[in-house]
Amino acid sequence: MSDEEDCDCLVVIVDVNPVWWGQRSKSSHQITLTECIENVLVFVNSHLMMKHTNQIAIIASHTHESRFLYPRRNSESTDATDEIRSADGKYELFALVDNTVMEEFKKLMTESHTGSVHTDTLLSGSLAMALCYINKLDKKSKVGVKRRSRILVIKASDDSASQYMNFMNVIFTAQKQNVLIDACVLGNDSGLLQQACDISHGIYLKIPQIKGLVQYLLWVFLPAASLRDTLVLPPAIQVDYRAACFCHRTLVDVGYVCSVCLSIFCQFSPICSTCHTAFKFMGPPSMKSKKKKSSLPAS
Ligand SMILES: [Zn+2]
Ligand SMILES: [Zn+2]
Structure with a gap:
């Protein structure tokens, strides 16, 4: 069946800026960064559950580097499934994703960082990494496989205008590669992401309650882009094109x-x-x- 050859690739970029999350975690209406990662895991597992050909990648966007939480560096996502022998009957791929993401996330957050201190999240770099990853998968895919790729950015900290040029280059590359950029914004509105979503025909949503993050992810961002016309999604916002x-x-x-x-x-x-x-x-x-x-x- 030709339908079997379809493949939805989803790259999730999580803003793990420790400055922003550190300020928020004290309030009771907020979630912690670990809870945010757990919500993302529920979301990516749901995406994998939709179809066995679906693929995911998760990139953590920190203040000094962008890093893949899944798949692990120097390992292929398809080969690594054999390593995991599930003890409790859990689907092996879910166990692999959960364990890898949590391990890499802990490693990233506990590593001590010497050198200059930045407070901006390196979001444009993470987006560029996501596009390169998608491009690599596209190049490796078999003839006849229909691939659709999208990027979901879970953004917490404020925009940094110093990344404006890089950001614009990334957005236009995404547009050219037919990659959707969706944005789920936890903090203040982001003018750069509004433009990114508008240009690449993605969804921009500033969620009103961060505690309900997983619900917004599952309702708004889980359905494939081809189904979006049939859904009643949040209305398009006024884009700040300055x-x-x-x-x-x-x-x-x-x-x-x-x-x-x-x-x-x-x-x-x-x-x-x-x-x-x-x-x-x-x-x-x-x-x-x-x-x-x-x-x-x-x-
Ligand atoms: Zn000036
Ligand atoms: Zn000039």
């Missing part, structure tokens, strides 16, 4: 754009700091004094 200026990384409504490289600036500068183009601009006649001309850099 861009970040390249000089200060702040979001601007109106700015200056370099006509050569399309870099965005909040203030006028005679030389583009990205491509070093010197602009020969024609001011009003009164401005054409010798002093003004001499201040222009020679090109």
Whole structure:
């Protein structure tokens, strides 16, 4: 049957920013990071249960690195299933996923980190890793197998405007590869993810109650993308399409754009700091004094 050859690949990116989770865990309305990971495990196991050809990967997005929690590095997800002998009659793949994710997660969180301290989550890097992983699976898949891939981002911490460029590159790559990006936002609204979901036709949802995370995951993000037209999903949101200026990384409504490289600036500068183009601009006649001309850099 041709239907047997269909394969839904889901990559879940979890924001494990310890600063954000550390601030939240004290409140009773919140869940801890470990509970969040457990909710994600319920969700990915449900995805695997939908069809035996379904595939999953989980990436933890930390402040200093992005790491695969599943599949383990240097191991193939399909070969490793033989290692697990389930004692309690649990489906072997579930046991393998649960154990691997929990082990890798503990390893990541307990490792001591020397060097510079960042507080931003490296989300654009994690998205790039997810796209590379999907691309690798696509290249290895047999002829005739219909693969559909999507990425779900579970985002906690705030956006960092310094990642704006990388983020935009990742979003347009996803669009080109036909990869959906869904976002489940736990903290403040994310302008970058709103744009990502809008461009790649994914769902953006800022969940009102973090305690109900697993329910939102199962109701909204579990059904395959092909079924979404038949479901009543949360309405599309108003997307914040402001861009970040390249000089200060702040979001601007109106700015200056370099006509050569399309870099965005909040203030006028005679030389583009990205491509070093010197602009020969024609001011009003009164401005054409010798002093003004001499201040222009020679090109
Ligand atoms: Zn600026
Ligand atoms: Zn330029």
